[in-house]
């Protein structure tokens with residue numbers, strides 16, 4: 001395995017558990033960019049933002065504090081993020097060691113169809129030969145040619161945390177999932193935030209009602225939205241930055257964060273020496289088994305660009321290991337990317353799975369859409385957070401659940417129920433007839449299914 005992120009380490013672990021002799025080559029940390037920069041640190045920061053927001057809502061629970069309001073302690077926050085990352089890294093490493101996986105700390109590259117060369121710090125190299133190879137080298141932030149990140153004022157997502165201080169005025173370029181999570185994170189921690197939105201609304205690939213709900217919340221917090229503006233230049237000024245947009249507007253701030261997607265880590269792998277194909281963007285092309293054009297070389301995760309989620313990379317890694325070990329049985333299911341659940345960790349949270357309303361309308365497919373607001377949920381009122389809604393999409397003829405989306409507290413957890421229904425082909429009646437806990441937020445799922 002080359003790359004020890006969710007894709008590589010899950011492939012290594014599953015293959016070892018099935019009896020393979022496994023070597024994992026990783027240049028940074030086992031756990032990957034997901035643990036070092038992306039999923040885990042961002043969600044740890046967002047957890048702190050959530051705790052702060054919750055403390056501010058204390059009076060809504062009948063509490064009052066005589067003391068000063070809570071403040072961010074940057075050193076403690078950095079220590080906490082480091083502790084969470086280290087603990088996760090250790091648990092992955094311990095598992096792999098206990099399974100007999102040999103982990104090498106170095107940069108891997110291919111040197112033929114069955115050969116991986118590992119270059120260690122200091123320059124020494126080791127050649128490994130393998131029956132099967134898994135490329136799981138992930139991706140890195142895309143840097144547009146009009147911006148030069150300096151790690152001080154012009155930041156990529158990997159340079160933004162833990163921040164030595166909360167930026168006074170952060171300009172975020174990019175209103176996809178990553179961009180809006182950073183807007184949420186820093187606006188909650190006290191930064192003034194401006195968001196440059198190249199389309200007409202944030203989260204362009206999500207349900208329009210979901211995007212509108214998030215925009216309302218961002219505006220309520222005072223986030224400035226610059227819609228229909230595409231950034232095309234960043235300039236350092238005496239006291240900060242100026243971002244120039246293609247519609248003539250300039251957005252000034254103390255810092256700018258560039259969140260405009262990612263590029264695959266395939267360029268230093270010498271894939272051509274092994275004869276492995278990549279597409280014009282550098283993504284490794286794979287089939288439904290995650291095999292490249294060479295049957296014994298597989299690729300998973302962000303480097304093949306299918307659906308850039310940690311959960312998907314992990315699932316691909318496990319499926320690859322099973323395919324290599326010939327564990328594919330008649331019951332084996334390929335990954336159905338259309339049924340992968342995903343979440344946006346804003347406040348309120350957003351989560352969705354399966355068929356989207358707009359997608360169904362665009363294809364002319366008949367659907368039944370049912371929706372309930374959390375305002376009618378006893379638990380949401382008890383939690384003093386009745387924002388958002390649950391929407392369920394089903395087949396009007398059969399009642400089979402095809403998809404759904406949730407805006408609201410705990411959406412990332414609650415979507416699991418709809419995800420299970422979509423994957424298992426359950427009907428709306430199965431949700432309605434489940435006798436759920438009262439009071440709970442999940443009751444809204446059954447109500448929405450009715």
Ligand SMILES: Cc1cc2nc3c(=O)[nH]c(=O)nc-3n(C[C@H](O)[C@H](O)[C@H](O)COP(=O)(O)OP(=O)(O)OC[C@H]3O[C@@H](n4cnc5c(N)ncnc54)[C@H](O)[C@@H]3O)c2cc1C
Nearest residue numbers: 003005006007027032033034038108138301302308309310
């Ligand atoms: C800010 C941010 C937040 C995110 N939050 C979430 C989230 O909440 N949930 C979610 O599901 N997804 C999230 N994602 C996406 C998620 O991080 C990726 O989809 C996931 O990390 C992909 O896993 P991977 O195994 O393909 O690659 P990575 O996690 O990138 O791991 C690849 C590993 O390969 C190593 N490597 C690269 N080249 C070599 C080489 N030549 N030799 C040796 N090692 C090499 C790298 O050091 C790295 O450790 C987020 C992304 C970003 C940017």
